[in-house]
Amino acid sequence: MTRIHVTATVNGDPVEFLADPRETLLDCLRDHLGLTGSKEGCGTGDCGACSVQMDGVLVCSCLVLGVEAEGRSIDTIEGMATGGDLHPLQRKFIEHAALQCGFCTPGILVAARALLDQNPDPTEQEVRYWLAGNLCRCTGYDKIIRAVMDAAAELRGAA
Amino acid sequence: MAKDEIQRTYRLIGTRPDRPDGLDKVTGRARYGADVSAPGMLHGAVLRSPHAHARILRIDASKALALPGVKAVVTRADFPTGLTGEDWNLQENTIAGEVALYDGHAVAAVAATSRLIAQDALRLIAVDYEILPHVTDVDAAMRPDAPAIRPGAADHSVPEGLHPNVVKYIDFGHGDLEAGFAAADLVREQSYTTEATHQGYIEPHACLGQLGADGKGEMWVCTQGHWYIRRMAAAVLGIEAAQLRVTPSEIGGGFGGKTTIFIEPLALALSRKAGGRPVKMVMSRAEVFRATGPTASAAMKVRIGMKKDGTLTAGQAEFRMQGGAFPGAPVSSALYCAFASYAIPAVAHVGYDVLTNRPKCAAYRAPGSPMAAFAVESLIDEMCRELGLDPLEVRLKNAVREGTKSSYGPTYGPIGLVQSLQAAQAHPNLSVPLGPNQGRGVAAGFWFNHGGETSVSLAIGEDGTVTVSVGTPDIGGSRASIALMTAETLGIAYENVRVNVVETGALGVNEPTHGSRATFASGKAAVIAARHAIAEMCRRAAAAWGIDPEAVDWQDGAAVPAGPNAGKFPPMPIAEIAARMGSTGGPISGHHEVTAGGVGASFGVHVVDVEVDPETGRTTVLRYLVVQDAGRAIHPAYVEGQYQGGAAQGIGWALNEEYIHDAEGRLLNPVFLDYRVPVASDLPMIDTVIVEVPNPGHPYGVRGVGETGITPPLPALANAIAAATGARLRSLPMSPPKVLAAIRAQRGG
CATH class of the missing domain: 3.10.20.30 (Beta-grasp domain)
Structure with missing residues (x-):
């Protein structure tokens, strides 16, 4: 073709x-x-x-x-990272051990950034529903949700 | 190892540093199976049977081979004959011989200059099939009228008179069963079924293989164990294992499903036929569901005797499992696990491994244990309710502990079931009041854990930093845990240790990252390798100081005189010894290889609160608690991650996941939209409590933690749904229509 x-x-x-x-x-x-x-x-x-x-x-x-x-x-x-500086989401994913195999991680980070771009202060439920289209089979999502909430707080200057 | 030593506190162990591979994995740099290409690379694709059971009459690939860009087609005729046993099973599963045994069974494979051309070529391969009668259900496969899938496949264990689809029979137990049941105040018997589920790793299988006419080859592959890939692929292809060099990629999840071969020998066979050009193969998601190993499905009958005070007097289990068209359903381990949590005077187990027209099952996280727990833990819960007893108290009363002879034979060493049950009782989740349509379920779970063949090398760098070479791919943070243990042992900074997962040419044979063994076995070998390096560094210091090596100790990353009589010398740090090692005797390294013993079993207790919608039958998980014995949590965050991930997979298995076949035996739901794994909005936070009863078989007390967590969710959810609705479900998954039907039947009854 x-x-x-x-x-x-x-x-x-x-x-x-x-x-x-x-x-x-x-x-x-x-x-x-x-x-x-x-x-x-x-x-x-x-x-x-x-x-x-x-x-x-x-x-x-x-x-x-x-x-x-x-x-x-x-x-x-x-x-996503600016030069050598990781986006806060990337840093928080490492800090919170929010990845195990890491295969879903790039997609989840990109999706989470899109959420925080439009909703800087999401509730846990909003994060869970926003990320419902991103499957993770390793973590049970717990640490992912915490990492996103923590990154959102840091981006708001509230951390 | 003295008990006080494994119970002390540590400088690094138990801390939560960033994982060494974290940066690569949050930036997209980490290279997984499909992320690597090679010069001159071709792309492979696989033609799969659309029939559940069909004789292959003819394969005509002439039109495919005539398509520009197509370089090779392989069929079974390109593989050696005469294999036996599991090697034959692997070869037959890699590519069908005379008969396609399940929907999705590979029939031919093609290599072309692009992926699109390879896919176009598949459509040009003509295959004539004679459709044969099929069977996909385990009990249907045992009936006299069932088609015999592979007559003669049964081993010597199978008694006469059973259907030829029964390929293995297991029968064991101890104690006086009749006396046990006679001593009971309540005896109940129930039947249970679980459907096959898939490991559901997000990364499909992928590999890049190259094999020359000289029998030398290389492979890049996402796998839990590259020595297994090497041995299996070499056997299937009839080449020498040492001539195949296998490098593991980063791995996007495995859960047991990536401990065996599927497309790997096809890539190598295509490469060999295409003049040695490398061939990349990547499975689609539908191929993963149709043609890689899901777990077994099970039909189970359990009978239990209980006294009024909750004391268990006897247990009897009959498990029938199908693991696809090949022997290997985890019947034995399921039976070993069935009553492993309890001290019961008399137990009896019978098991049947049955062939069906389904894909060859692979290991899935604690193979067999979740099904067994579903049956046994459900029935115990039901009997507790009937007798008005607290299910945690009854479990405590019967719990195995150090010195108990297990239901499957061995006597337990130090184990943490009692401590886990007590920690669950003390957890605040247990005192949260429940509302209407809500219920709380508890269940215990068990996994043996595994040691296995392990080879680890450690080398001191010129600056005193340390490289550890391990053969167990890092699926969930094992580089971090191994670096922590190595740094702890050497008395150096965590950041000064780099752990590499190395290829098959770099170490002796390593079993895969399976059996919850990476942190246990590679970690233990790394600690011993570090001790060897320490001994050599002490010798170098002794030589420099002119004293006896026995008079040198190792403290805080430096050689020091052992005592006042040894002489007065300032500590000689690792960096100083390393800087001079070239002139003091040469490189310093440590190595350890062993079939690791000393494994410690891990018990867990889960407590789940659910709300069931009486209108729809949908179950919502309100809160979830995992309590499990880790022995010692080296990196607690990744231990919690294993607990949470196991729970999530178990919740999916309990509530939604199942293989669904149509009347022709075709898999109806080979996509994530229809095979519904839990998503973020399905789950609450998953609370964890790490119990630490150190395992004396590991220098820092480690047990494996990866597998136990998938075991209790199946019965815990069933018990919670029963508590919420009064309806007892004995068939998984407990999907909304089934729960609704059970609620209605309950009301009607």
């Missing part, structure tokens, strides 16, 4: 790639751009391990076609 030239911005950098029209944005990020931090756990939008933001909107990159990224701005886990 003829490949289509796509121009986009990923983590603030201009990128170009050739996408087979059948390839997902996740495929393109991983296979064409070498950004393997976004993970494929299901390919059907059920697990959230591939979560990225597209023009600020949280999406499962396995449900977006690569060609749809044309002209868009994509933010992935690889762009």
Whole structure:
């Protein structure tokens, strides 16, 4: 199948790639751009391990076609830290032992950032419902929820 | 190890430092199975049987091979013949021979220059099948009219007259059963079923394999145990194990399901056929559900005798389990676990391992124990209610302790069931008042834990920092726990130890990270390796000081004279010894390899409060408590994580998860939307209490903690639902329609 030239911005950098029209944005990020931090756990939008933001909107990159990224701005886990400084969510995940195998972690961090962007002071229930689309099989979510709440508090300056 | 030594407090052990691999894992840098590529790499894909049981009449791959970009197709004809026993089972499960044995069984595999071409090529492979009668239910598979899946697969244990699908029979016990039941005031017998569930790790299986015509190969793979991958893949392919070098990726969950092979030999066979080009294979989620190892399903009958005061007098269990089209359902371990928590004068166990047309089961966290607990802990709860007894008090009255002869034979060393039950009784959750439609359930659980083949090396760097090489992949923080124990032993900073999970060429054979053994066994070997290095560093200091090596001690990361008679020398720190080691005798390292003994069993007690919606039958978990004996929590946060994760998986198993097959034996729910694991909004915070009864078989008292936690949730939820509704469910999952039906039946009755 003829490949289509796509121009986009990923983590603030201009990128170009050739996408087979059948390839997902996740495929393109991983296979064409070498950004393997976004993970494929299901390919059907059920697990959230591939979560990225597209023009600020949280999406499962396995449900977006690569060609749809044309002209868009994509933010992935690889762009979450600023230089050497981790985002507070990243730091809190390490501090709270909120990851075990770590495979769902990039998607959960991206999803949690999207939550805190629009709701800086979420309740535990709001965090749980927001992250209900991000499966974690290791932790039982307890430490993940605590880490997100703690990061939110720090970002509000209340920590 | 003296008891006072394992009960002392430590500088590092029991603290909660950041895990060494944390930064890589929160930045997306950590490399998992599918994250690595190689020059000249091809992409593999697998053609799978759409039938539950079908004879393969013909495979024609000519059209696929004619597709531009396709480089190789393999079928069973590309694998050696003559394998026997479990090697044959592994080969047959890797790729079907004459008969496809379950929906999703691999039939052919293709390698092409892109993933999309490989998938296109699958559609061009023509397979003619003769559909055979199938069976997926364990009890149906034992009936006389059931199709015989593999006649002749039964071992010598099976008595005559049973269906050929029964491939193993187990029968053991002790004590006078009749006298035991005669001594009881109440004898009850009930039947229970549990459906197969999947480990549900979020990372699908993935590997990158390369194999040349010279029989030399390499593999990058997500696995719990790369030596197992090496041995199994070599056997299936007929190559020499030492010629296959296997490197583990980071692993996105395993829970037992990544201790065996699935696509790995296919990648290697494709590579060999494609002139040695590396082949990457990544499973889809549907492939994971259809064709990797779920756990067994079980049908169980339990009979228990109890006195009016709660004393257990006799227990009898009959478990029938199917583990797919191959022997290996965890019947033995389920039976060993059935009454392991209690001192019962007479017990009898009978088990049947039965073939069905389902995928080959793999280990899943405490294999067999959750099913056994569901049956036994449910019935004990039911009898407590009938006699008006407190279920925790009854468990305390009968609990095994140090010196008790277990139901499965061995006599227990120091164990923490009594302490766990007492800690549960004392927990504030127990005094929270319950409202309408709410109920509280308790259950105990047990897992043996495992030591296993272990080889660890430790090397002192030129600056006095330390590298530890282990062979157990880090699934949940074991690098941190091993670094803590190593640093504690050497008297150096945690940050000065780096723990690497190394490839098969770097160490002797290591069993996988299974059996809750990584922190126990690799940790124990690392401590002993560190002691060897300490002994050598003391010798170097002794030589520098011109005194006897026996006169040197190791304190706080430095060699010191053992006493006033040894001489007066300032401490010689590890960094100073390391800086000079090249001129004082050469590199300093430590090594230890052993089949680790001294394993300590771990008991746990769970208490759950639920609310059941009487209109819908939906169960909401209001609060959850896990109490479990860790022996010693090296990094308590990751111990809590194991408790919480085990509880969450058990809650999923209890309430929602199940394999659902249609009339043709096809799996109906091979996606996470339909195979519903718990999500964040399904669960409350999961409270934990770490009980520490040190295990004398480990230098710091460690027991394994990974597996026990999945065991009590199944019965604890059933007991809580019974308390909330009066309806007793004896079949998992306790999904809303089943709970609703049980409530209605209760009202009707």
